[in-house]
Amino acid sequence: MASESLGEFEQVVLLAIAHLGPGAYGTTIRREIEARTGREIAVGALYTALERLERKSFVSSVMSDPTPQRGGRARRHFEVAPAGAAALTRSRELLARMWDGLTPNLRRTR
Amino acid sequence: MAQVSPPRFSLWLIEHALPARDRDAAVGDVIEEFAKLAATDPAAARQWCRRQAVWSLATGLRRRWADRRPVVPAHSKGRMPMAGFFSDMSFGLRLVRHQPLMAAAGMLSLAIGLGLNIVLFTLANAILLRTLPAAGADRLVLLEKQRETETARDFSYPAFLHLRQQSAGVLDTIVAFSSSQALARTTTSLPEWINGEIVSGNTFVDLGVKMAHGRPLTPDDDRDEAPPAVVVSHRYWQSRFAGQALGGQTLTLNNQTFTIAGVAESSFLGLQLGRDASFWLPIRQASLLQGRDLRNRPTTSWLFLLGRLSPGSARDTAVARLSPAWTAYSESLGYGHETLRLLNGSQGGSTALAELAQPLRLLSAASLFVLLIACVNVANLQLARAASRGAEFAVRAALGAGRRRIASLLVADAIILTLPAGLLALGAAVVLREPASRLIARVGQPVTLDLSLDVRVLAAALALTIAAALVVGTLSAWLGTRKAPAFGIAAAGRANVGGAGRTQRVMVVVQFALSMTLVAGAALLVRTVSELRASDMGFARNIALVSVSPGGTLPAAEAARYFGLGVEQLQRIPGVEAVAVAAVMPLDFGGSRRIVTIPGYAPAPREDMELNYNRVSPEYFGVMHIPLVDGRVFDARDTATQPPRIVINETMARRYFPGAHAVGRQISFGNGPANVEVIGVVRDARYRTVREPPRPSFYMPLAQEPAISAAFHVKTSGRPEDRLGDMQGTIAGIDPRMAVRRALPLDAQLDRNISDERMARSIAVILGLAALVLAATGLYATMAFAVKRRTREIGVRMALGARATDVRLMIVRQSVMLVALGVAAGLGGAVWAGRAVKSQLYGVSPIDAASFSTAALILGLAAVVAAWIPARRATRVDPVIALRDS
Numbered sequence: 001m002a003s004e005s006l007g008e009f010e011q012v013v014l015l016a017i018a019h020l021g022p023g024a025y026g027t028t029i030r031r032e033i034e035a036r037t038g039r040e041i042a043v044g045a046l047y048t049a050l051e052r053l054e055r056k057s058f059v060s061s062v063m064s065d066p067t068p069q070r071g072g073r074a075r076r077h078f079e080v081a082p083a084g085a086a087a088l089t090r091s092r093e094l095l096a097r098m099w100d101g102l103t104p105n106l107r108r109t110r
Numbered sequence: 111m112a113q114v115s116p117p118r119f120s121l122w123l124i125e126h127a128l129p130a131r132d133r134d135a136a137v138g139d140v141i142e143e144f145a146k147l148a149a150t151d152p153a154a155a156r157q158w159c160r161r162q163a164v165w166s167l168a169t170g171l172r173r174r175w176a177d178r179r180p181v182v183p184a185h186s187k188g189r190m191p192m193a194g195f196f197s198d199m200s201f202g203l204r205l206v207r208h209q210p211l212m213a214a215a216g217m218l219s220l221a222i223g224l225g226l227n228i229v230l231f232t233l234a235n236a237i238l239l240r241t242l243p244a245a246g247a248d249r250l251v252l253l254e255k256q257r258e259t260e261t262a263r264d265f266s267y268p269a270f271l272h273l274r275q276q277s278a279g280v281l282d283t284i285v286a287f288s289s290s291q292a293l294a295r296t297t298t299s300l301p302e303w304i305n306g307e308i309v310s311g312n313t314f315v316d317l318g319v320k321m322a323h324g325r326p327l328t329p330d331d332d333r334d335e336a337p338p339a340v341v342v343s344h345r346y347w348q349s350r351f352a353g354q355a356l357g358g359q360t361l362t363l364n365n366q367t368f369t370i371a372g373v374a375e376s377s378f379l380g381l382q383l384g385r386d387a388s389f390w391l392p393i394r395q396a397s398l399l400q401g402r403d404l405r406n407r408p409t410t411s412w413l414f415l416l417g418r419l420s421p422g423s424a425r426d427t428a429v430a431r432l433s434p435a436w437t438a439y440s441e442s443l444g445y446g447h448e449t450l451r452l453l454n455g456s457q458g459g460s461t462a463l464a465e466l467a468q469p470l471r472l473l474s475a476a477s478l479f480v481l482l483i484a485c486v487n488v489a490n491l492q493l494a495r496a497a498s499r500g501a502e503f504a505v506r507a508a509l510g511a512g513r514r515r516i517a518s519l520l521v522a523d524a525i526i527l528t529l530p531a532g533l534l535a536l537g538a539a540v541v542l543r544e545p546a547s548r549l550i551a552r553v554g555q556p557v558t559l560d561l562s563l564d565v566r567v568l569a570a571a572l573a574l575t576i577a578a579a580l581v582v583g584t585l586s587a588w589l590g591t592r593k594a595p596a597f598g599i600a601a602a603g604r605a606n607v608g609g610a611g612r613t614q615r616v617m618v619v620v621q622f623a624l625s626m627t628l629v630a631g632a633a634l635l636v637r638t639v640s641e642l643r644a645s646d647m648g649f650a651r652n653i654a655l656v657s658v659s660p661g662g663t664l665p666a667a668e669a670a671r672y673f674g675l676g677v678e679q680l681q682r683i684p685g686v687e688a689v690a691v692a693a694v695m696p697l698d699f700g701g702s703r704r705i706v707t708i709p710g711y712a713p714a715p716r717e718d719m720e721l722n723y724n725r726v727s728p729e730y731f732g733v734m735h736i737p738l739v740d741g742r743v744f745d746a747r748d749t750a751t752q753p754p755r756i757v758i759n760e761t762m763a764r765r766y767f768p769g770a771h772a773v774g775r776q777i778s779f780g781n782g783p784a785n786v787e788v789i790g791v792v793r794d795a796r797y798r799t800v801r802e803p804p805r806p807s808f809y810m811p812l813a814q815e816p817a818i819s820a821a822f823h824v825k826t827s828g829r830p831e832d833r834l835g836d837m838q839g840t841i842a843g844i845d846p847r848m849a850v851r852r853a854l855p856l857d858a859q860l861d862r863n864i865s866d867e868r869m870a871r872s873i874a875v876i877l878g879l880a881a882l883v884l885a886a887t888g889l890y891a892t893m894a895f896a897v898k899r900r901t902r903e904i905g906v907r908m909a910l911g912a913r914a915t916d917v918r919l920m921i922v923r924q925s926v927m928l929v930a931l932g933v934a935a936g937l938g939g940a941v942w943a944g945r946a947v948k949s950q951l952y953g954v955s956p957i958d959a960a961s962f963s964t965a966a967l968i969l970g971l972a973a974v975v976a977a978w979i980p981a982r983r984a985t986r987v988d989p990v991i992a993l994r995d996s
Binding site: 025027030043044047048050051063066067069070073075076 | 137162167
């Protein structure tokens with residue numbers, strides 16, 4: 001399987017799921033991202049990204065029981081899949097290598 | 111905690127912007143978050159919700175756009191691949207194999223609808239879109255003179271010359287022409303009557319007609335000293351001269367020999383589209399043909415005039431210049447006040463084709479109706495198939511197929527059916543265009559049309575096919591996916607599928623409403639033709655007519671002797687009761703007219719005193735059963751040595767001699783002496799057409815006014831047609847200079863006269879039948895599906911003691927009710943149809959109750975027939991099995 005690319009937002013979502021562990025579903029993922037980044041996330045955009053991630057086999061999902069707080073609707077729980085973990089690591093390495101030799105404000109150190 | 115709920119519209123937007131799979135979870139998320147926010151600040155919560163809705167809208171649109179191009183995704187476990195368009199097609203094709211009957215029915219319906227329209231377009235193309243193969247054909251105008259409400263298009267030769275002078279500047283040319291027929295003989299072929307045209311010398315040159323061989327006619331040929339020359343058509347040259355090289359061949363017309371100076375190119379067939387000419391003669395030489403020179407007679411109008419507007423000149427300016435000039439000219443000749451009009455001449459002198467425009471438009475509307483019925487039919491069939499695929503659709507939907515997928519499947523289905531139907535229709539059109547064009551007979555003569563399938567026809571066929579595919583696809587996609595869960599996993603048999611059943615029934619009603627329009631129109635026209643045939647013409651009907659003309663000129667005395675001999679010999683044929691001769695045949699569209707002056711009668715300022723008249727033998731009134739009202743008819747006393755005398759008809763007597771006896775009065779012809787005595791009055795009889803109102807007309811004795819062309823009117827004891835062969839044979843032997851033009855029974859002559867109405871009737875019947883067959887097929891499909899659907903209900907009924915007959919009656923009754931609804935709905939359409947064909951109707955009101963009831967009855971009958979098979983199938987339901995199958 002060729003290694004698929006990871007868009008920036010997809011990375012963010014994947015990392016949020018990684019942070020949350022077993023309690024990662026739509027609402028919590030969104031809250032995690034909003035808390036860490038300070039940006040408001042659209043539900044639609046989130047689920048689009050989740051769908052793409054699932055298509056690339058970076059996450060896996062299961063439906064849980066419906067709850068009354070959600071108007072009787074079920075939750076979809078997400079989990080980082082091995083391929084997703086690998087992709088995250090790859091992209092981090094890639095960036096690290098590219099950043100090597102630059103200061104955070106883009107000055108050359110060597 | 112106060113129960114605040116999120117704004118419903120926002121929720122709905124979010125819900126529909128997301129793919130089906132995540133809908134539930136996302137909405138749940140929103141509700142959860144909203145609840146949390148609303149605990150502290152409900153207003154902010156609502157605002158947040160709305161924001162989310164707007165963003166979701168953007169996401170949703172972007173996603174739909176991205177999904178437009180069906181991308182084959184990477185293989186993902188547990189998910190059905192987002193099938194592309196071609197996969198839909200192949201699936202559809204497999205389905206055709208599984209349900210061939212339904213597919214065939216759909217394809218046939220479409221083929222009928224498309225075929226009708228393609229044939230019609232071919233005809234329309236030939237009739238409306240062709241123009242004369244002449245230079246500047248789009249600028250051609252036909253001259254027409256108008257007096258009061260009457261118009262005429264024939265002019266005299268001096269009038270032609272005068273107008274040619276007056277038109278300098280606005281018309282860059284005027285040509286004059288007249289139809290002609292001549293008895294033609296070549297060195298190789300037998301004598302035959304052929305059509306031709308007599309044209310002014312400038313015609314070929316000014317109109318830029320190209321020649322295949324030789325030279326065109328020129329103004330030189332129109333001079334008195336010019337040697338006899340003729341130009342023939344390409345078709346005639348090929349058939350009679352086997353396409354030899356041109357070199358001095360001659361053609362004998364009416365015993366005059368002409369040298370063939372040239373052969374026109376194959377596309378030029380004369381100056382009247384629809385009437386093929388085989389030869390063209392200059393006007394000067396026409397006098398050789400006709401035995402008289404009409405060039406110097408200002409009172410004989412026999413030429414059509416075709417002009418061409420100068421580039422940059424508009425029709426209005428030309429009329430403004432020419433009409434006053436014409437008025438002055440006609441007044442100077444004592445014709446009274448006439449004006450000039452210019453008509454479209456791009457199709458030449460024949461307006462027969464342009465007159466077909468309106469009926470053609472009507473036909474097109476009717477054919478599109480039929481196509482619409484066919485499309486509704488096919489959509490109906492598709493629904494039936496779709497409903498039976500309910501389980502399949504539900505599974506697809508569960509796997510995320512969504513409405514768009516299902517719609518795309520149905521559109522693919524539509525295309526699978528429509529494309530072959532279109533090809534079939536095109537093939538049918540190729541075969542049927544000839545017979546169809548023969549249906550369009552004009553003035554009793556079939557119109558010759560160029561029916562080649564050019565680019566326009568093929569493009570129209572393609573456009574129609576695509577349009578039909580779109581209509582069918584859209585209709586069934588819209589209807590089929592309106593309640594996608596309606597085709598739910600709850601299989602057939604449950605009332606769940608009631609939605610589809612109702613839609614089908616509505617479509618049946620629509621189809622029958624449309625059919626009602628067409629069938630009602632057809633019924634009206636059928637009655638019209640029978641009324642026309644049955645109407646009282648004023649004369650007997652068991653008459654055979656044989657018209658003869660000399661090929662060339664014949665001295666009047668010899669012609670009279672010929673007709674005398676003819677009468678004698680015809681009377682000897684067994685079955686012949688009496689024979690008469692008349693110059694004008696009844697119901698022949700044409701005839702003779704003469705200006706009369708009645709002493710003591712002052713005509714109104716613009717009253718037309720040019721009356722129809724006929725020259726007849728004394729036996730005429732007896733043979734034709736025209737009753738005498740006053741005085742006497744012609745007999746042996748009325749010879750050439752006697753003063754002129756006439757017999758007039760009742761209308762003439764009433765109009766010009768009101769309240770007095772016409773017999774014994776004297777009138778005059780034109781400005782002549784008042785010595786023409788009225789010796790008798792007869793009942794009115796039709797002269798030119800079946801539908802004409804009673805007009806004043808009179809008869810003159812042949813002995814006093816001999817005719818060289820005339821017709822034998824033969825009264826027979828049996829059917830006239832039985833003896834026609836004998837009559838023709840007898841006559842042919844009398845004088846080789848006289849040739850038979852036409853031999854037919856009077857009823858056939860009548861049919862020629864009403865060929866317009868007959869054409870309309872035939873076409874309406876064909877269309878009505880097509881519509882009915884389609885609607886009945888739709889009804890059959892609906893009922894068959896309904897029976898299948900209600901197997902359980904029927905089983906229950908039968909288990910509870912219902913008899914087979916009851917069940918059958920139930921089905922039939924339901925169909926009849928549907929059709930009754932359709933008929934009621936279509937009544938408005940029927941009234942519209944009646945009004946649309948009003949000009950064709952005769953003796954029938956446009957809202958004739960009898961015709962409408964007949965139409966309704968026919969539709970009802972079709973309903974019973976169409977419902978019979980499903981009704982019988984319904985009774986074969988085994989109650990045990992039906993009840994078990996829930």
